[in-house]
Amino acid sequence: MRDMEEKFSRGLWVRLLIYLVLGHVFAAFVYLLFEVGAK
Numbered sequence: 001m002r003d004m005e006e007k008f009s010r011g012l013w014v015r016l017l018i019y020l021v022l023g024h025v026f027a028a029f030v031y032l033l034f035e036v037g038a039k
Helices: 002-038
Strands: none
Touching: none
């Protein structure tokens, strides 16, 4: 049971990291769109 718990928490951290990176990439993309559109 303990092994399963460790695997689950590691998967959760990996998913969290991926969501964080994707969120920043998306935010940068939207920011670029507005910067180019303002000019």
